[in-house]
Amino acid sequence: MSAASGSTSPGPGIVYTETVVFAAPEQFVADAPYQLAIISLESGNRLTARIAGPRVRIGDSVAFAEYRDGIPFFRKLIAPDSSLSE
Amino acid sequence: MRAVAVIGIGKTPFGAFPDRDLRSLAVEAGLKCLEDARVTPSQIEAFYLGNFAGPSFVGQNHLAPYIAGAMGITGVPCTRFEAACASSGSAFFHAVSAVGAGLYDLVLVGGVEKMTSQTTPKVTEILAGAGDMAGEGRAGATFPALFAMIARRHMYQYGTTREMLAAVAVKNHANGAKNPYAHMRKIITMEQALNGKPISEPLTVYDCSLISDGAAAVLIAPLERAHEFTDKPVRVLGISQTSDQVALDQKDDITTFRAVAEAARKAYKMAGVEAKDIQFAEVHDCFTIAEIIATEDLGFGEKGQGGPYVLAGKTCLHGERPVNTSGGLKSKGHPVGATGVAQICDVVTQIRGEAGERQIDRHELGLAQNLGGSGATAVVTVLGAA
Numbered sequence: 439m440s441a442a443s444g445s446t447s448p449g450p451g452i453v454y455t456e457t458v459v460f461a462a463p464e465q466f467v468a469d470a471p472y473q474l475a476i477i478s479l480e481s482g483n484r485l486t487a488r489i490a491g492p493r494v495r496i497g498d499s500v501a502f503a504e505y506r507d508g509i510p511f512f513r514k515l516i517a518p519d520s521s522l523s524e
Numbered sequence: 525m526r527a528v529a530v531i532g533i534g535k536t537p538f539g540a541f542p543d544r545d546l547r548s549l550a551v552e553a554g555l556k557c558l559e560d561a562r563v564t565p566s567q568i569e570a571f572y573l574g575n576f577a578g579p580s581f582v583g584q585n586h587l588a589p590y591i592a593g594a595m596g597i598t599g600v601p602c603t604r605f606e607a608a609c610a611s612s613g614s615a616f617f618h619a620v621s622a623v624g625a626g627l628y629d630l631v632l633v634g635g636v637e638k639m640t641s642q643t644t645p646k647v648t649e650i651l652a653g654a655g656d657m658a659g660e661g662r663a664g665a666t667f668p669a670l671f672a673m674i675a676r677r678h679m680y681q682y683g684t685t686r687e688m689l690a691a692v693a694v695k696n697h698a699n700g701a702k703n704p705y706a707h708m709r710k711i712i713t714m715e716q717a718l719n720g721k722p723i724s725e726p727l728t729v730y731d732c733s734l735i736s737d738g739a740a741a742v743l744i745a746p747l748e749r750a751h752e753f754t755d756k757p758v759r760v761l762g763i764s765q766t767s768d769q770v771a772l773d774q775k776d777d778i779t780t781f782r783a784v785a786e787a788a789r790k791a792y793k794m795a796g797v798e799a800k801d802i803q804f805a806e807v808h809d810c811f812t813i814a815e816i817i818a819t820e821d822l823g824f825g826e827k828g829q830g831g832p833y834v835l836a837g838k839t840c841l842h843g844e845r846p847v848n849t850s851g852g853l854k855s856k857g858h859p860v861g862a863t864g865v866a867q868i869c870d871v872v873t874q875i876r877g878e879a880g881e882r883q884i885d886r887h888e889l890g891l892a893q894n895l896g897g898s899g900a901t902a903v904v905t906v907l908g909a910a
Contacts, residue, residue, distance in 0.1 A: 454677070455674070455676045455677040457669050458722075459664060459666060459668075459669045460723055460724060461645075461723045462645065462664065462666065463645060463648045463649035463666055464646050464648070464649045472664060474665055475673075476772065484774070485659075485773060486660040486665055486771070487663055496677070496680045509663050510663070
């Protein structure tokens, strides 16, 4: 199973693949639509997680944000100098 | 191992049947199958049943003797096999293995699912149980979501397009419209397929197979006895079941189903054939992307080229290698526990030359590919005229 246990931070990673779920299972109907992604972690493991905030695409860098009800959430990482380079 | 043949087939129509229960569907398919081979229930030596989630969908357990008893089959081993959407493919694999090993002569293999009595969110939740509920399932992954993530990665690595996915749906609906047993006998246009309601991006409702009720059955026997029962036995030339990790995030490369490629390699070897020899196939198009990847994993084309292959019409009814002449799971319907055996029935129907409007010209050597979950179980069967 996943590298995350629900108490420790899985650390940063890269989006390996993603989708936005419109048709949710019964227990998550209220959350839809939501973005789901498989994250390639720096540890070499992969983890299926939710995305908080702006939507991500394959190859984006993401950072672990928090656990909500045991579900790991990641957030798009904006490079510190991105505002300068644009 | 003894050579094994399919000597009888039977199916119910697939669809939404509010007035039918699980058992009556399975019994109808089973008795039609026995009638097809002119065999009586008392001659059956074992009953192998594929069913994914009867206990969750309809609250009934102990399904194999429950169904067999209603057909008049008692006093023999009756066992249910569960391998997600490959449940009845797995039942068929084990039944062929038992007959091949000489344990029995006449074995009935059934598959059934009764899905439409639940709401779509509840069905979605039950189906998600075919994945890793401690990981991907907990995070909110549905089966459409898992295959959407597979599609996204395939698009990213190989340039597969929405049009290529839609081409699978358009083709399979065109075939299913000609199949009297299909759930959705409706031709759809490329424009419709591209503009469906989003289910899990990039998949729309037209990329997803149907939630269906239905059952299918096949009767198998040693090839040496097949002509006692039928003029048109169909030989099981090669068969393999293999496995992989259940969780999608535990697979190195999600653009291929390693279990399918391995099962195909073994089934081809057993049959003494190569991929290029296969004239037609029923493949597991639970989602449009799954058919594209199946054609690659089965060796019908180069890795990554399954999209251009379908878009060019190579797999259409009168293309170079027709795929899913039944309409596939997309149009025929996908009562998950029935699908594996239904595919065998559809290949046998083509080999016998009984496919009516859907009959293809080159129909001596066909293949069925059944997939469980996001690739954790795969069954590949090569069938040929005996």
